[in-house]
Amino acid sequence: MAPSPTGDPHVGTAYQALFDLAWARRTGGQFIVRIEDTDRARLVDGSQQQIEDSLAWLGLVPDEAPWLGGPHAPYRQSERLETYRPVVDRLIADGHAYHCWCTPERLAEMRAEQEASKAEVTGYDRLCHGKTAEQRAELPGFQPNPVVRMLVPDDVPLTFTDLIGGELSAPRPDDQVIFKADGFPTYHLAVVVDDHLMGITHMVRGQEWISSTPKQVLLYQWLGWQVPQFAHTPLIRNTDRSKLGKRKSPWAKLVWFREQGYLPEALLNFLMLLGYPPVNQGTEVQTLDEFIAAFDWSRINPAGAIFDIKKLDWLNGHYLRALTSEELAERIVAHHVETGGEALSQRDQATLVKAVPLVQERMVLLGDALPKLGFLFSEGVEVEDEARASLGEDAGAVLDAAVGALEALPEWSTAEIEAALRAALVDGLGIKPKFAFGPVRVAITGSRVSPPLFESMELLGREASLERLKALRGSL
Structure with a gap:
């Protein structure tokens, strides 16, 4: 797998890494x-680190990589430049490649003319082929530092066998640039040289690279090297079938999932279901080990994969509810700190462990918890305008009755709190349960909607609960 560090890694990077790792583990190979x-020109600082961190977060750890080393190091193409020039020289000597001195302006004019004339054959017109630098310099649009192009024959094979799509066809390539004027190879040459030297048997990449395959197969054949097997993974699309692009879909960025509070095991499970049937009959929940044990290229649907965020939300909720209170609290705190929040004190962390069962059943993301439970970690609460506006004319009487009932409690427990408030408000004041506890909830949490009220009051404690009830009563 060979991503380019040109920005936030795409979720497709992890998608392809999943297949890479599954096949390598299944067959005893190396990922x-x-x-x-x-x-x-397109490099972005920090992009490689994001690739490394994201794969590690998901548990898709390669066997060899720039950050791990290995027998085929170095693993950055910019550190392998000495391996490409001899191959280019060989291709030129064998008549399979040639120098091109055309300026960008000249190439742009050529493309514009082809488009205007609706030419049947487009691409580079081979003006430089067969010429020396001196001969080419006598013609317009010359630059002294040439690139190197491959000489694609007219009978270039355009079909190949793909592990996922079967027999595939690609459009006829033009004379692709394989070596740039700055001394760097282009993708098409570098990938062939590196795959050969690293002993790559299977290359996994997206379907958008199908058109590149004929020219790369040509290079392998010209150089007398074994052609690897190709597996072009289906494109990931939104539910409306549009392409999953980082400009329009935030979830196209792999780092987005961690920022939002998805669990890595949930996202990994979700990726296993993109264009691939569940390995366990009757359920979509599965582990990486189960996926590896059942993995086969023929089971991947080449028609495409639909990214349904609702399914991911469901899976994330499932995995959140499978965690113990201690595990979930630890994940919540880690996510809170990662996204810029302050670390919780030991006392607050202990409270959080006790509080997470109050919200665990309704959580979708890790970030859902602290906003719902924030009232437990503050000295007081600021009552929301909407919550204050919801208070009826009897709110004062309700709060007075609640304070009186709670102050007399011999034991501060969920059951005792509920019993005392029901006796005072429902039975004593004759208010329906649907409305009786509204003012109490607003006083305790500052909101109309909150986690279970009586459990929250037990966690908050007698003194703090009574203070909040009295504070709201005093403000009416």
Whole structure:
């Protein structure tokens, strides 16, 4: 797998890594990550670190990578430049490649003319082929530092066998640039050289690279090297069938899931279901080990994968509810700190462990918990305007009755609190249960909607609960 560090890694990077790792583990092979950084103008600082961190977060750890080392190091193409030039020279000597001195302006004019004339054959017109630098310099649109293009024959094979799609066809390529004027190879040459030298048997990449396959197969054949097997993974699309792009869909960015509070095991399970049937009959919940044991290229649906965020939310909720209170509290705190929040005190963390069962059943994301439970960690609460506006004319009487009932409690427990408030408000004041506890809830949490009220009051404690009830009563 060979991502380019040109920005936030796409979720498709993890999608392809999943298949890589599954096949390598299933067959006793090696899962290798190579960083393809030859397009120097598009490099983004920190992108490689994001790739490394995201794969580690998901548990898709390669056997060889720039950050791990290995027998085929180095794993960044920018550190392998000495391996490409001899191959280019060989291709030129064998008549399979040639120098091209055309300026960008000249190439743009050529493309514009082809488009205007609706030419049947488009692409580079081979103006430089067969010429020396001196001969080419006599013609317009010359630059002294040439690129190198491959000479694609007219009978280039355009079909190949893909592990996922079967027999595939690609459009006829033009004379692709394989070596740039800055001394860096393009993707098409570098990937062939590196895959050969690293002993790659299977290359996994997205379907958008199908058109590149014929020219790369040509390079393998010209150089007398074994062609690897290709597995072009289906494109991931939104539910409306539009392409999952980072500009329009925030969930196309792999880092987005961690920022939002998804669990890595939930996202990994979700990726296993994209274009691949569940390995366990009757349930979509599965582990990585189960996926690896059942993995086969033929089971991948080449038609495409639909990214349904609702399904991911359901899976995340499932995994959240499978955690113990201690585990969930630890994950909540870690996510809170990762996203810029302050660390909780030991006392607050102990309270959080006791409080998470109050919200665990309704949580979708890790970030859902603290906003719902924040009233437990503050000295007082600021009553929301909407909550204050919801208080009826009897709110004062309700709060007075609640304070009186709670002050007399011999034991501060959920059951005792509920019994005392029901006796005072429902039976004593004759208020329906649906409305009786509203003012109490607003006083305790500052909101109309909260986790279970009586359990929350037990956690908050007698003194703090009574203070809040009296504070709201005093403000009416």
